[in-house]
Amino acid sequence: VIKIAQVPEGKGFEDYQNVYNDIAAKIEDNLDFDGGAGYYGQLVRLSWHTSGTYTKSDNTGGSYGGTMIYSPESFDGENAGLAVGRDFLIEFKDKYPWISRGDLWTLGGVVAVQESGGPKIPWRPGRKDIYDRATVPEPGKLPDASKDGKYVRDLFKRMGFNDRETVALIGAHCLGKCHTYNSGYDGPWGPSFNMFTNDFYVRLLGGWHVKKWDGKKQYEDDETNSFMMLPTDMALKEESYFIKYVKEYAKDQDLFFKDFSKAYSTLLELGISYPRGSKPFIFKTVDEQEE
Ligand code: DDH
Secondary structure (H helix, E strand, O other): OOOEEOOHHHHHHHHHHHHHHHHHHHHHHOOHHHHHOOOOOHHHHHHHHHHOOOOOOOOOOOOOHEEEEEHHHHHHHHHHOOHHHHHHHHHHHOOOOOOOOOHHHHHHHHHHHHHHOOOOEEEEEOOOOOOOHHHOOOOOOOOOOOOHHHHHHHHHHHHOOOOOHHHHHHHHHHEEEEEEOOOOOOOOOOOOOOOOOHHHHHHHHHOEEEOOOOOOOOOEOOOOOEEEOOOOHHHHHHHHHHHHHHHHHHHHHHHHOOOHHHHHHHHOOEEEOOOOOOOEEEOOOOHHOOO
């Protein structure tokens, strides 16, 4: 399938900045959601799961078609709970009928990263809604958190990412929480789960032990017993090919922001062909527009 970006007739930067601003305003109106996490984590995870089904070798999956509303992708266990983010955004599909699901869901992630204090994320529109169920990715493309470092490495390689990019992307776990009712895992990775920072790496390098509970195997921090790491998060510390980047990002938030911005922007565009010379939009944050 050739997935060529096509921007709706007459639409440009200002139109998408308006959608950005509406999403940002709704996030701001719901800062208490999920015990104070707000919608940042939910929206970033939605943007990642709609994109992370991509397989480079056959150019299948990815955010282009906005296929997550269709079976079997909608029922993929790894997507449990993401109807919340899709429902959060659906009013903007009604208000701006020209925007595609793929554009709306990826734009939601960009808003969440930028408005929670993260780096600017260059973003391009032009995904198209696809109704053809043959293009809906099978479950099994998104990562299983119980696995080891080699599994994580191979899974991100399937999308075309190297080790540095893989470690940078997983730093998004600074935002949001795990919910037993979605994944069987529980809790946030740190105390500032509504702020985009390099805190995930700083904490990961601290002390962790296996949590004693009836649930899935996960880790909790030695200091407070109140934060968590998944087995796949711990794998970033266990493998020599990952830990060097964990250390770099723990020391240097600017470097993390720079690498995350590039890798996440690439993630959201996996599988999509853009016209030559097409220029990404860099949206203004709400704060910048108030200045
Ligand atoms: Fe993740 N993630 N993620 N993740 N993720 C969960 C939550 C969030 C894995 C497993 C889980 C990325 C990589 C991985 C976010 C962003 C990103 C949860 C909990 C599990 C489980 C869901 C729930 O219970 O509600 C695994 C495994 C990997 C892996 O790579 C090996 C990446 C690359 C990103 C990204 O955005 C680039 C975010 C944000 C959340 C918090 C969601 C929320 O509702 O809050």
